[in-house]
Amino acid sequence: MSKRIGMEIALAAAEVAALCRPDVIAAYPITPNTHIPEHLAEIVAEGHLDCEYLPVESEHSALSACAGASAVGARVFTATSSQGLLYMGEIVPIIPAMRLPIVMALGNRALSGPINIWNDHSDVMAVRDMGWICLFAANGQETIDMIVQAFKIGEDHRVMLPVLVNLDGFQLTHVVESMIMPDQEEVDKFLPPRKPYATVHPDNVVSMGTLGLPEIYTEAKKAEDEALINSKKVILEVWKEWEKTFGRKYEPIESYKTKDADVIMLTVGSMYETAAIAVDQLHKEGFKAGLLNMKLFRPFPADELKAAVKGARVLIVTDRAVMCGGAQAPVCAEVKSVLYDEPVRPAIVNEIIGLGGRDVRVDDFIKMFKKAATADKVKPERAYEIYGVRSS
Amino acid sequence: MIEVRWHGRGGQGAVTSVELFALAAIEEGKYAQGFPSFGPERRGAPVAAFNRIDDHHIKVRSGVYTPDIVVVLDESLIGLVNVADGLKPEGILLVNTAKSAKEVAEITKFKGKIATVDATSIAWKELGVPITNTTMLGALLKVLGKVKLDSAKGPVEHRFGRIAGKNLTAMKRAYDEVKIN
Amino acid sequence: MAEKKWPETWQEINPGLMVFKPASARSYLTGGWRAQKPILDNTKCIKCGVCYLFCPEGCITEDAEGYFMADLNYCKGCGICYHECWPRAIKMVED
Numbered sequence: 001m002s003k004r005i006g007m008e009i010a011l012a013a014a015e016v017a018a019l020c021r022p023d024v025i026a027a028y029p030i031t032p033n034t035h036i037p038e039h040l041a042e043i044v045a046e047g048h049l050d051c052e053y054l055p056v057e058s059e060h061s062a063l064s065a066c067a068g069a070s071a072v073g074a075r076v077f078t079a080t081s082s083q084g085l086l087y088m089g090e091i092v093p094i095i096p097a098m099r100l101p102i103v104m105a106l107g108n109r110a111l112s113g114p115i116n117i118w119n120d121h122s123d124v125m126a127v128r129d130m131g132w133i134c135l136f137a138a139n140g141q142e143t144i145d146m147i148v149q150a151f152k153i154g155e156d157h158r159v160m161l162p163v164l165v166n167l168d169g170f171q172l173t174h175v176v177e178s179m180i181m182p183d184q185e186e187v188d189k190f191l192p193p194r195k196p197y198a199t200v201h202p203d204n205v206v207s208m209g210t211l212g213l214p215e216i217y218t219e220a221k222k223a224e225d226e227a228l229i230n231s232k233k234v235i236l237e238v239w240k241e242w243e244k245t246f247g248r249k250y251e252p253i254e255s256y257k258t259k260d261a262d263v264i265m266l267t268v269g270s271m272y273e274t275a276a277i278a279v280d281q282l283h284k285e286g287f288k289a290g291l292l293n294m295k296l297f298r299p300f301p302a303d304e305l306k307a308a309v310k311g312a313r314v315l316i317v318t319d320r321a322v323m324c325g326g327a328q329a330p331v332c333a334e335v336k337s338v339l340y341d342e343p344v345r346p347a348i349v350n351e352i353i354g355l356g357g358r359d360v361r362v363d364d365f366i367k368m369f370k371k372a373a374t375a376d377k378v379k380p381e382r383a384y385e386i387y388g389v390r391s392s
Numbered sequence: 393m394i395e396v397r398w399h400g401r402g403g404q405g406a407v408t409s410v411e412l413f414a415l416a417a418i419e420e421g422k423y424a425q426g427f428p429s430f431g432p433e434r435r436g437a438p439v440a441a442f443n444r445i446d447d448h449h450i451k452v453r454s455g456v457y458t459p460d461i462v463v464v465l466d467e468s469l470i471g472l473v474n475v476a477d478g479l480k481p482e483g484i485l486l487v488n489t490a491k492s493a494k495e496v497a498e499i500t501k502f503k504g505k506i507a508t509v510d511a512t513s514i515a516w517k518e519l520g521v522p523i524t525n526t527t528m529l530g531a532l533l534k535v536l537g538k539v540k541l542d543s544a545k546g547p548v549e550h551r552f553g554r555i556a557g558k559n560l561t562a563m564k565r566a567y568d569e570v571k572i573n
Numbered sequence: 574m575a576e577k578k579w580p581e582t583w584q585e586i587n588p589g590l591m592v593f594k595p596a597s598a599r600s601y602l603t604g605g606w607r608a609q610k611p612i613l614d615n616t617k618c619i620k621c622g623v624c625y626l627f628c629p630e631g632c633i634t635e636d637a638e639g640y641f642m643a644d645l646n647y648c649k650g651c652g653i654c655y656h657e658c659w660p661r662a663i664k665m666v667e668d
Binding site for chain 1: 578579580582583584586588589590591592593594595596597
Binding site: 004005006008031032117118119139170171172174175176177178270271273274276277357359360361362 | 410411414415417418419421422423424425426427428430431432449450451452453454455457547
């Protein structure tokens, strides 16, 4: 039976990953995800999990080992953060192209430089277009749930793609909190052993990671893109089954008090619930604020987004990364692109918040809401703003 | 919701304290958060750690700025960092010290309620080391009065294994000996 | 109908561009790339097998008597066997 536990979220992520019975874990610890591989190594060393734990010498090797393990049919888990993800970079796009399911817990951390170990989303945004399914957890509970869901989604033969489970570094990884942990029996029932579509084995000859000449590369990319787009169907199926089994609901975009909302804010990740407090306070003042949280970022939930913002006068899109020299910050760029063809759409304000661990408080969200309220009449000076940046 | 800020030095167990306190509250069916001041770990450097305790799921994830209780694990910190910063006027400042509450008030300039316990002496006597995290947890549980001393037993046993008994004794002594002014 | 060299449309592509046909590369006759071909002179050959070891195509095989020959369907005429053969039993000639 599921049990309410108190635990650091990173440790809970490791515990639940172990309940998924991975065959191979290859990871290289890096702040702030360190406790995830560390605790998994402990679980394997103590004999609680029959698994090959590979203490590799770098992230590049970690993901390479994961790719090989997935190709022979293993259930594979890894974890990293920030520069670690970039060091994996060469392998990151190859895995979805080869249609290899792997689950990675990404403890989101700012990219250097300057060197910074704290939380933002610049790491995941650097790999967002490389073909992985991207989920964002808002709290410890969602971290636990999404790791189990990720295996089921990624390993489905209609999907066969790697899944990134994003959890904000420190803001989530280092917090001890109350969560419901499923037990082994429940996880086993929800997540049967992986049945690989094909495995590299001398008895069943298959070539993986083949060359794509100009005559075939375009079609291969199209097929990969379609696979990621079509994975949404399976994601929704798995989420429905999760809700039926465990009673916790998951949607690509979760909404909070958006009915009749005048100004809606979109968050991604752990700032959602803090912003929800701001929405509650604004409602007391008669300010009709609403809130959206994007749990599914890849494939991008375009239809859900269009439906969710319907009727709003202003939409504030929060971003946790700078798209240096770009037209917009990454999440907002996509939101605008999706809404461009809508006959009626809200005015859009882009606030870049919480860079490199900068705290964003309830008051900050209230300020953003109030400032954005006139955005449909007074066009903001620039397409995006870095909220709270000190200027002279 | 109750917010707590702990002050200690790297290595003194402030992070363990917030973990144990959160686990004790969760053991009672409450909701809790425990987290360090995010960043690198440096032995000896002044560090802070935080708790939130509530009867419902806790939404807020930003820092703790206006704590209801501040716990100081190391007396030498009260002149060094502004331990009363943001502490609610009706809040409580709980300090590990042999000094009187009046002396603490003079140093910290905090005008509200001050609680003191000589946790270092208790820790030396009961544990043989001047690590005061479990001891101060006992004092906090008494001062706060919202989480039972018994609820900390399980988490302390789980955390400390064979030396849990000594820690529980130290915790109980601080629970009994803390002076609230 | 002749077998397709590669899938025509994206829908025909195997997931991950996997290839299930064993040794499918064998149908790719690289012998056509050749400008020169190796001639092995068995009167000079000492059956050391250096040519066999060094051939990057793996197209040199040993016959029943222990002499070697190149499969011209795949030999690209690179001349490495000629370069390595120290009794000088291999000659490269225009194809």
